[in-house]
Amino acid sequence: MCRWLAYSGTPVLLHELLFEPAHSLIDQSLHSRLGVETTNGDGFGVGWYGEGNDPAVFKSVEPAWNDRNLRELAGHIRSGLVFAHIRASTGTPVQQTNCHPFRHGNWLWMHNGSITRFHEVKRDLQLAIDPALYLDLEGSTDSETFFFLALTFGLEDDPPSAVERAVGFIDHVGRSHGIEFPMQMTVATSDGTRVWGFRYSTEGKSRSLFYSTLVATLRQEYPDNPLFARLSDETRIVVSEPLGDLPGAWNEVPESSYGVIQEGQDELHHFTPRPPA
Amino acid sequence: MCRWLAYSGTPVLLHELLFEPAHSLIDQSLHSRLGVETTNGDGFGVGWYGEGNDPAVFKSVEPAWNDRNLRELAGHIRSGLVFAHIRASTGTPVQQTNCHPFRHGNWLWMHNGSITRFHEVKRDLQLAIDPALYLDLEGSTDSETFFFLALTFGLEDDPPSAVERAVGFIDHVGRSHGIEFPMQMTVATSDGTRVWGFRYSTEGKSRSLFYSTLVATLRQEYPDNPLFARLSDETRIVVSEPLGDLPGAWNEVPESSYGVIQEGQDELHHFTPRPPA
């Protein structure tokens, strides 16, 4: 299992986002509170939008807590849309091509959870990937296969629908292999403009997921907080577990739902996997 | 492209095999003479048979010439059947799961060359892999796919036939994609008892491959050489390029042929790809 963070809003230094919070993602790499594993030391990745259309991705097989390059880059890169992910492998090798976020064109994707008994369903799932995409599979994780299925089902056109179809397909294939609860997930994806966050598991006991309270509200409750004064009203964070203990700052994403972070009003909807026709 | 070495015979320290020869494999990682690339710095791997039935495999993404662990292990591990491979990537990522030798049960496999435009034929080739094996694909190289095809076609029962069928299939799939010369290869494989070495390319211009002269002959010609005095008559080395300039020590493996190193008389045969029925 893993932990992740998605940030959208006022451009900040990655250091402010990844290292400075009380219970930062880097801290979670050593001491996760809500994860299945307390240690998430099997590599990490950071993706951000900045120069050019496509996001940059920096990945390492070292634990995030002791990677000097991450600390260096975090102190010198500023972005308004950031994905970060710390990995606890569920068995597949620790290599950069297995680190999240995954990228396709201007899309980023990261996942916490797993496809149950992935080894057994791997071939059936990968055969369903668009042949043109299949060639670009580089790693061996369930998460990358899941991403490529979502792309196959139209992620670039309609993310919620594509993820619902991908999950419906995975649930279907899993059950045909006798797997009771095939899917366990929280997922974030972005095209550089909007961010979608999903929480679902076949079992209905999904990995934790939280979103930050509206900055306007936080500013009102904490008028002396300099951070809230600086962040735009559009700023929002979605995280596997809260970055600190500030009362009122974090809200749990409900089971079987997804949210959209975007210009103007954000959205929260029910998530319903769509089985193959 | 890459360089490799297969050794079978009197147990030796890996150091004697990999570091000490005049133009050793480690030297070839920086200064290959006959390779397509002079530098083979994209990781390496060593496999050897010793304790237990299955061989050990040590792999690293660092260049072989500056890997301290390799130097350490080479000075302390002794084996009578050793595979070593230095990699020059043809595009796929530098990660341990892409380093040779690959292993399946008690079998080792390493490859120099490439499947032409692998990206285009990858899916067709991987679909032909035995579904039970497909699940164990860990890397993204053409060489691993080739190994798994050979296993699918019966490597464990009849290696020459299986490799001929795998290559016939790859040639067939490649041509159906409009590829004139789909296959370029030297390959070594072993079950821990015998070693098979193959040289073939669709074009008939294969990567270089050499085998060492009979130790009995070398001993006669070089009566004062302490190494030849020490090695058993059964000892044989197969290499991408000679390990030194000793006259009479190295013989080119002919185009489109394969050899078998085994107890008693070694063999050399013609290699004929078998197209799918």
Add this chain to the structure above:
Amino acid sequence: MCRWLAYSGTPVLLHELLFEPAHSLIDQSLHSRLGVETTNGDGFGVGWYGEGNDPAVFKSVEPAWNDRNLRELAGHIRSGLVFAHIRASTGTPVQQTNCHPFRHGNWLWMHNGSITRFHEVKRDLQLAIDPALYLDLEGSTDSETFFFLALTFGLEDDPPSAVERAVGFIDHVGRSHGIEFPMQMTVATSDGTRVWGFRYSTEGKSRSLFYSTLVATLRQEYPDNPLFARLSDETRIVVSEPLGDLPGAWNEVPESSYGVIQEGQDELHHFTPRPPA
């Protein structure tokens, strides 16, 4: 802080030693019970005596729990004298030259603990190192400096005396810098024949250290245990924390003491730092 294990006795596969016990050292890399840090993921090292006079050392900056090469090697290397160490950095970089065990000639050395405020005393300590040894300092840890001081004070001739003088010197230098408790340590060192284990801290609250009960006794208490049946009477393990919960199997090394594992009767003595004259 760190965790370590020293084994002397019947030659075993490293895998039996490092992976198979209930609360193995590899398990401790993720979930230490008695360590200052629960995670020891900042690299590791294994040293063993076998071929040749000098021990082999294998080191990696990856966490021990997910290092494939360690697992491979552990399954194929057999030795009767093994040191293994998992690291939790106290600030110095995660690099192979900072991983234990350190080696000098046929000597191995590993350390858990720290020289308090090492940064401040580093120069004074390193100036006291024998100039001929100074040149071989490769890393930046307090532990390597400690080792080189012990060598300077005669480790190769009389280990207990040399360590007592090195620690006395470190205590002296530390106090001259206003440091109340300069030293915190458990240490193991070996020349390939005997193993010395030390437990000491200026404060008198040293890191945990345990030694295994005599095999003869264990065999008597657990007559059906196949492991105890196989191990020689001379076999002994010293560890930062017990490898399992077997009643009667582990004994705490007393504060301020050191033990010697050797042919015949092992020894346990009081440890008294010797201040510089």
Add this chain to the structure above:
Amino acid sequence: MCRWLAYSGTPVLLHELLFEPAHSLIDQSLHSRLGVETTNGDGFGVGWYGEGNDPAVFKSVEPAWNDRNLRELAGHIRSGLVFAHIRASTGTPVQQTNCHPFRHGNWLWMHNGSITRFHEVKRDLQLAIDPALYLDLEGSTDSETFFFLALTFGLEDDPPSAVERAVGFIDHVGRSHGIEFPMQMTVATSDGTRVWGFRYSTEGKSRSLFYSTLVATLRQEYPDNPLFARLSDETRIVVSEPLGDLPGAWNEVPESSYGVIQEGQDELHHFTPRPPA
């Protein structure tokens, strides 16, 4: 030996600087033309000024030619003052703390060449380092020791004088050890505003060093070149070897001299080591 590049001028993507030129630094990592070694595959480093006062430094032990993170970052980081260095180790370990550029506060430093028989003079040189700086030595290269000596001799106040004193000291210590030609170097250093480049060797046969022709001149000679149209008149590159074969674009830095790249007129002066008083 190594290769390096220092850029000062119009902010550019690192990719334009490191990957796009005909004979780019990345190309030189595999195929150097003028270096002592054709392969510079023992790690690399990039430093750049941007956010904040202090420069960022990204280092890796992988060869530059196959490091995916370098390629990612190069495509997304823009800077007007960039140092890049590819390493060919002269014996010290391949680890990040031995990669250039080195940093102290807002200063960067990189070096090609070596202190002859560094092992023998290491202690004498390091004892001369300001004790407050000594504590920050992290690696084991001659280049880092050289940097710390230059800092000790006043680099931050008067770089040419400090380097002349450091080199005079190194020449002096070397000769007292019976070393005929103690110093071989090209060096670049910067405070984020100006860049100093040095070329010197005791022997008078220094490693190659080149600086780019004035952009105004290049623009006149190549009126259709879009790059020259885009770069400011202040833009200047200093490199170990030319990045391409454009006639008139590169000028050799004379033996025993140093240059200053700065706002307004750049400078070129004679370099004279100053022996200790």
